[in-house]
Amino acid sequence: MKISLPPWPPSISITSLLLLLTTPILALSPRQNGCTNPTIRREWSSVSQAQRDSYTNAVMCMTRKPSKIRLSTSRFDDFTWVHRQMFGDIHINGPDILAQFLPWHRYFAHIYEQELQACGYRGSMLYWDWGQSASDPLNAAIFSDPAGLGGNGVSSPACQYIPGNRVARQCVVSGPFAQLRPAYYQGSTVPHSLHRCFNCGSPTMFNASWTQAVVFNVLLQSTYNRFSTELYIGPHLSIHDAIGGDFPTTTSPNEPLFWPHHVQVDRVWWIWQNLDPANRMFQYEGKTVIGNSPPTRAVLADVMHVLGLASDAPVSQVMNTEGGFLCYRYDGL
Numbered sequence: 001m002k003i004s005l006p007p008w009p010p011s012i013s014i015t016s017l018l019l020l021l022t023t024p025i026l027a028l029s030p031r032q033n034g035c036t037n038p039t040i041r042r043e044w045s046s047v048s049q050a051q052r053d054s055y056t057n058a059v060m061c062m063t064r065k066p067s068k069i070r071l072s073t074s075r076f077d078d079f080t081w082v083h084r085q086m087f088g089d090i091h092i093n094g095p096d097i098l099a100q101f102l103p104w105h106r107y108f109a110h111i112y113e114q115e116l117q118a119c120g121y122r123g124s125m126l127y128w129d130w131g132q133s134a135s136d137p138l139n140a141a142i143f144s145d146p147a148g149l150g151g152n153g154v155s156s157p158a159c160q161y162i163p164g165n166r167v168a169r170q171c172v173v174s175g176p177f178a179q180l181r182p183a184y185y186q187g188s189t190v191p192h193s194l195h196r197c198f199n200c201g202s203p204t205m206f207n208a209s210w211t212q213a214v215v216f217n218v219l220l221q222s223t224y225n226r227f228s229t230e231l232y233i234g235p236h237l238s239i240h241d242a243i244g245g246d247f248p249t250t251t252s253p254n255e256p257l258f259w260p261h262h263v264q265v266d267r268v269w270w271i272w273q274n275l276d277p278a279n280r281m282f283q284y285e286g287k288t289v290i291g292n293s294p295p296t297r298a299v300l301a302d303v304m305h306v307l308g309l310a311s312d313a314p315v316s317q318v319m320n321t322e323g324g325f326l327c328y329r330y331d332g333l
């Protein structure tokens with residue numbers, strides 16, 4: 001989890017640097033498969049309150065819809081269940097960040113966006129640019145209530161019945177998710193309030209692991225393997241741990257912050273790809289988890305399994321956000 005910081009003046013924003021680096025490149029980046037008018041994904045705090053309300057209302061709408069995959073729980077819970085079932089194939093195995101971590105979560109967010117839109121949300125997925133709030137994470141707009149996704153929750157005896165050693169003792173009882181009752185927690189079916197516990201995973205919020213300087217260092221990695229490893233163990237994992245509660249678990253999609261967080265992970269990958277699209281747009285390598293020796297190397301034809309949420313799809317379909325199954329880009333560049 002420790003990442004050494006490059007010499008980097010914190011007064012320079014990464015966005016302005018990347019603008020300089022990437023504008024000519026992005027102008028040449030390929031657009032395929034009829035994606036002529038990509039949707040734009042924006043930062044949580046840069047959209048209107050009406051759009052944020054529409055987003056959080058759509059999340060709650062999913063809790064009132066039946067399962068699409070023949071569970072007895074809701075459409076909201078489908079995503080948590082699928083993530084839990086697929087967990088070992090799409091994250092980490094021993095020291096190895098598995099190849100599908102980035103494309104699988106990209107596809108997962110695309111499916112979720114369609115479900116939000118089916119619940120009346122008219123916008124695109126939103127991201128949380130962690131680096132912007134690393135210096136004062138507890139006051140980040142995304143944790144405000146009601147402009148964000150709610151805050152740190154409160155302790156109460158009712159919060160304490162879920163087993164598990166990293167479970168928060170705090171329930172989110174105000175804001176847009178006060179009524180949220182995710183059905184699953186790790187391997188159990190235990191309907192519960194959304195749990196958070198900022199700073200409980202460790203003595204600190206881990207915010208040194210997700211500054212703009214750290215993100216910049218991640219972007220300096222020159223291979224897919226190094227890039228995805230630094231992104232995974234640095235900002236990605238630190239934030240799961242810093243928020244606590246439902247977030248550092250296999251059932252992490254219980255936490256609505258899962259999406260703005262993983263969409264930012266996706267955005268960092270997108271920036272990395274577009275810094276050198278000829279070499280990186282379809283750069284894909286690493287291990288699958290079949291477990292044979294020597295290990296099976298990942299290839300673009302590998303299939304991403306989503307267990308009925310949508311069609312299973314080859315990784316190659318989501319490498320380019322403006323080709324294959326996808327048609328979006330990120331704002332600011």
Ligand SMILES: *[C@@H]1O[C@H](CO)[C@@H](O)[C@H](O)[C@H]1NC(C)=O
Pocket residue numbers: 134135136137138205207208211
């Ligand atoms: C982390 O947050 C604390 C306050 O919450 C702040 O004092 C500290 O400077 C932050 N660290 C970084 C590296 O931004």
Ligand SMILES: [Cu+2]
Pocket residue numbers: 083091105
């Ligand atoms: Cu995940």
